[in-house]
Amino acid sequence: MSDGEFDLIKSLRESLSLRRLDAARGLVRSIGDDAAVLRQSSKLDTVITTDLLVEGVDFKLTGDEATDASVIGRRAVAVSLSDIAAMGARPRWLLLSVGVPQKLWERGFARTLIFDAMEYAAGFGVVLIGGDISRTPEHIVVDSIVLGEVRRGRAVLRSGARAGDQIFVTGSLGGAAAGLRILEGSRVRQSKNLETAERGLVARQLQPTPRVELGALLGERRLATAMIDLSDGLSSDLAHLCRESRVGARVEAESLPLDSMLESAGIVADDALSLALDGGEDFELLFTVSERDARKLPKELDGVRVTRIGEVTRERGKVRLLRDGRARLLRPGGFEHFRRDDEAGAR
Amino acid sequence: MSDGEFDLIKSLRESLSLRRLDAARGLVRSIGDDAAVLRQSSKLDTVITTDLLVEGVDFKLTGDEATDASVIGRRAVAVSLSDIAAMGARPRWLLLSVGVPQKLWERGFARTLIFDAMEYAAGFGVVLIGGDISRTPEHIVVDSIVLGEVRRGRAVLRSGARAGDQIFVTGSLGGAAAGLRILEGSRVRQSKNLETAERGLVARQLQPTPRVELGALLGERRLATAMIDLSDGLSSDLAHLCRESRVGARVEAESLPLDSMLESAGIVADDALSLALDGGEDFELLFTVSERDARKLPKELDGVRVTRIGEVTRERGKVRLLRDGRARLLRPGGFEHFRRDDEAGAR
Numbered sequence: 001m002s003d004g005e006f007d008l009i010k011s012l013r014e015s016l017s018l019r020r021l022d023a024a025r026g027l028v029r030s031i032g033d034d035a036a037v038l039r040q041s042s043k044l045d046t047v048i049t050t051d052l053l054v055e056g057v058d059f060k061l062t063g064d065e066a067t068d069a070s071v072i073g074r075r076a077v078a079v080s081l082s083d084i085a086a087m088g089a090r091p092r093w094l095l096l097s098v099g100v101p102q103k104l105w106e107r108g109f110a111r112t113l114i115f116d117a118m119e120y121a122a123g124f125g126v127v128l129i130g131g132d133i134s135r136t137p138e139h140i141v142v143d144s145i146v147l148g149e150v151r152r153g154r155a156v157l158r159s160g161a162r163a164g165d166q167i168f169v170t171g172s173l174g175g176a177a178a179g180l181r182i183l184e185g186s187r188v189r190q191s192k193n194l195e196t197a198e199r200g201l202v203a204r205q206l207q208p209t210p211r212v213e214l215g216a217l218l219g220e221r222r223l224a225t226a227m228i229d230l231s232d233g234l235s236s237d238l239a240h241l242c243r244e245s246r247v248g249a250r251v252e253a254e255s256l257p258l259d260s261m262l263e264s265a266g267i268v269a270d271d272a273l274s275l276a277l278d279g280g281e282d283f284e285l286l287f288t289v290s291e292r293d294a295r296k297l298p299k300e301l302d303g304v305r306v307t308r309i310g311e312v313t314r315e316r317g318k319v320r321l322l323r324d325g326r327a328r329l330l331r332p333g334g335f336e337h338f339r340r341d342d343e344a345g346a347r
Numbered sequence: 348m349s350d351g352e353f354d355l356i357k358s359l360r361e362s363l364s365l366r367r368l369d370a371a372r373g374l375v376r377s378i379g380d381d382a383a384v385l386r387q388s389s390k391l392d393t394v395i396t397t398d399l400l401v402e403g404v405d406f407k408l409t410g411d412e413a414t415d416a417s418v419i420g421r422r423a424v425a426v427s428l429s430d431i432a433a434m435g436a437r438p439r440w441l442l443l444s445v446g447v448p449q450k451l452w453e454r455g456f457a458r459t460l461i462f463d464a465m466e467y468a469a470g471f472g473v474v475l476i477g478g479d480i481s482r483t484p485e486h487i488v489v490d491s492i493v494l495g496e497v498r499r500g501r502a503v504l505r506s507g508a509r510a511g512d513q514i515f516v517t518g519s520l521g522g523a524a525a526g527l528r529i530l531e532g533s534r535v536r537q538s539k540n541l542e543t544a545e546r547g548l549v550a551r552q553l554q555p556t557p558r559v560e561l562g563a564l565l566g567e568r569r570l571a572t573a574m575i576d577l578s579d580g581l582s583s584d585l586a587h588l589c590r591e592s593r594v595g596a597r598v599e600a601e602s603l604p605l606d607s608m609l610e611s612a613g614i615v616a617d618d619a620l621s622l623a624l625d626g627g628e629d630f631e632l633l634f635t636v637s638e639r640d641a642r643k644l645p646k647e648l649d650g651v652r653v654t655r656i657g658e659v660t661r662e663r664g665k666v667r668l669l670r671d672g673r674a675r676l677l678r679p680g681g682f683e684h685f686r687r688d689d690e691a692g693a694r
Contacts, residue, residue, distance in 0.1 A: 036476035038440065041388030050477060050492055052444035056484040093385065097399035097490045129383035130397060137403040139483065143444045143490035145397055
């Protein structure tokens with residue numbers, strides 16, 4: 001899972017003393033990473049993730065049903081593919097559970113959603129093998145489940161970063177959050193009038209591109225020591241990685257690869273930085289590499305840049321942002337579905 | 348998946364020509380069985396199923412939140428465990444995607460649901476390894492994903508029944524549908540006044556028992572030639588099995604193991620037979636065994652009876668019911684979420 005929301009489950013599991021059972025069964029990693037890792041054979045480990053998208057929370061309908069169905073289906077798959085990529089694994093199989101109101105079903109909504117999701121997955125070599133369809137009273141829900149494979153022991157966890165490791169991200173940052181803001185702003189209904197840059201930013205939100213090849217490459221070549229995908233936002237996701245690795249981090253503001261469309265859309269520097277740090281859903285990969293291996297990293301793959309943004313420190317739990325020669329503490333400011341302190345207690 | 352609803356996906360997949368890719372990847376079986384089967388190693392196959400339960404469609408709230416959370420969580424897992432059992436496999440791992448409205452979250456609903464589901468799964472040796480939690484605008488949704496293992500090539504499909512095979516069911520029939528009727532009737536709100544039998548029937552609906560041990564045994568000993576779990580109802584599920592196996596069936600009405608609580612609750616014979624045939628969600632196993640192997644079948648396991656109810660015929664696609672010396676054609680009358688002819692065309 002990509003959010004910290006499942007933290008409470010971790011403690012519940014511990015109260016059931018399931019840990020010994022896990023080891024006996026070949027569970028390598030479960031709650032608290034982008035995906036669970038299962039040891040299935042002497043050569044391969046299986047990784048598996050599930051992502052629930054809910055209408056009105058994770059997406060809104062525009063009224064153009066064919067487009068909505070397609071965008072939702074593809075996005076659900078993209079989110080799960082990104083989780084598998086963040087494990088350094090290669091995605092293989094997809095299951096989709098889809099709930100739609102009766103009226104949308106009658107108009108072929110579920111069929112379009114599933115077909116387009118399946119076609120999209122096939123483009124990454126991923127095959128739909130199962131799922132479930134249900135009626136819902138009102139809102140659309142999609143649960144996307146993806147299984148991937150990785151060579152035994154090569155899954156990249158969140159917990160492997162060491163002080164001195166270099167921190168990298170793929171692609172660019174802040175675009176998806178800017179796109180969401182545009183969608184939620186007043187201009188949504190005149191989508192045909194959106195400027196090119198704004199349309200590009202909206203596409204970053206609605207049609208994220210999971211970094212499937214880069215993720216698999218980082219796992220196969222054993223380059224990343226730890227990895228997570230940017231679903232909650234850099235400040236939150238880097239905090240997750242640091243917490244699991246029991247390290248800290250220092251990030252250089254001027255190194256952050258801000259989405260170039262932010263400037264084109266007239267978003268000023270401070271705002272762009274805040275979108276890059278705290279805006280979620282870029283679905284880029286954030287990973288750490290030992291100093292020795294950093295030069296082996298490709299500068300880009302299939303046109304996707306890889307950018308060094310900082311380094312891992314010994315300051316456990318602390319993420320610092322360097323800007324204009326000054327360092328400030330970076331607090332997790334990304335999106336979470338629920339405020340954790342509602343019920344799960346202190347972190 | 349347990350319903351015929353995913354039929355449309357089958358044709359969509361074929362239009363994408365994914366079949367060759369399936370074989371190359373080690374996909375043994377996907378859409379159209381209780382679970383998908385993946386070849387993972389030289390010794391074991393992995394089976395995987397997903398089941399989406401939606402408030403207002405698959406369950407209703409009673410207002411007692413702690414009980415509701417527990418019942419929904421356990422039921423979601425039970426439904427998936429039943430799918431794995433119907434493959435002759437042993438369940439191993441669980442993932443849960445849970446969506447709840449903000450207010451219920453604040454009152455600990457999701458925590459209770461997940462904890463009780465996890466505890467329930469652990470009772471079957473199944474470990475929670477992941478999941479996702481989301482807010483929903485209004486209704487609760489739970490997607491339960493279970494992975495199981497079976498010795499290579501021993502997964503029991505729906506498609507293996509041959510003419511002359513004997514047809515069996517586990518446990519008893521009609522109880523869950525009667526329980527649903529009681530829940531939906533006027534007496535729901537005076538649940539403390541329900542008669543013992545009625546309470547028992549309600550429990551059959553709310554707390555089904557997946558036939559985990561019997562399913563695994565039938566797979567391990569290679570006794571069942573085909574198997575399906577009774578989620579839609581005997582008439583529908585037997586039709587699914589016959590369709591996949593390209594055979595017909597003859598069922599003897601007087602052999603059907605009607606739930607004894609039906610009579611205790613004052614449900615008359617014709618009504619009881621109709622509940623047993625067309626009522627869904629008993630989550631018993633329906634399976635076929637070659638005449639030669641039929642005597643090797645245990646009469647019961649852990650107190651769960653195994654009852655012969657008929658035999659497989661060559662009359663492809665036809666299921667006949669024998670009653671009082673007369674045969675009539677049995678049409679699928681079980682529950683489906685959507686009427687298939689809404690959009691998927693003729694079967």
